[in-house]
Amino acid sequence: MKNRSWAFLAGGLLVALLLAGVVSNYASSHPDGLDSSLLKGCTVDADDTIVGGSCPAQQAKDHELGDSPLADYGVRGVENSFLSTGLSGVLGVLVTFAIGLGGFWLLRRRGTTPATGDDGTSAEGDAVTAGRGRTGTSD
């Protein structure tokens, strides 16, 4: 992988961390499309809690891991809700990135080069004739 690719990855990750860590606090807390559809038939109060009627959402049961330390996008023990949401978002991005990166890295084809040259340079084309050569990768 070339330096430019690492820069792109780092930049993308930074954007994701900012979105999950800061912007997430400004997200709408109203029920989403699925939940609101399942609430049809019920009446809800200002906090979107069911106060009457009958609807599919009433069948909802507790989550198996509802007492997980990060349940409902908060960090248990962190009182400040801004911090709690942001921290859980940052952890979520890092966990997802780690699992995705690790998993896809293990699954990847080895011994072949990308169909199109990295960064548009022709240097990697040599690896096609070299067979199993992996070029420009660190670890």
Place this chain on the structure above:
Amino acid sequence: METLAMHISNGIINGPVAAIFAALALVALTYCVLRGRRDLDDRLAPMAGLVAAFIFAVQMLNFPIFTAGVSGHLLGGALAAMLVGPWVGALCVAVVLVVQALVFGDGGVAMLGLNITNMALLGTAAAYLLIALLLRVLPRTRAGLAVTAFVAATLSVVVASQGFVVEYWLGGTTDLGNNLAGLAGTMAGVHVLIGIGEGLITATTVLTVAKVRPDLVYALRSRRTPTTPAVPVSGGVR
């Protein structure tokens, strides 16, 4: 009560139907792994990790839609299909859904197969079919790319929402009488609006990546190298 994501909660669909969809999702994801490996090289693998992390982040950002009191958020299937292709893309969304269910208590663990079927499989598949079609007929400009991303993303959300309606028809825990069509209509209506948000986010993100690193946009690959062999070589040596 805070509601955070468009994922099916426990108790909404009965156990047997949820189990059948879990098995179905497992088979489909295994196939995605087998096909996705052909795409996954040293360059795409880290990009796929980034796409998964980015989708996780943006899924936290519920945006209001025009209907009062209702929100929506990105599903990510179209974005993933544009950036890393349909097979790896479906796997990216599935990774996000698994992390959300196991770590964040979002979407029942027993419901994971249903959620994966709708958002990772149906959403990504619908998006990719549209992407393949639109990139062929639209002009090869930034506008064409933006329209492709927008339309594919918008419609993929509606398709995913109808996946839920089918699941509810098979195993919904509340008897809707003859009103399944009502649920289908409500879901479609609200998800068209959410889809517009999905389309705007997807088009913006894809255009940004295409500007900075066009070589990292999977959907643009065939344009750059029109001589790419149509038949994949099974041995791995080209």
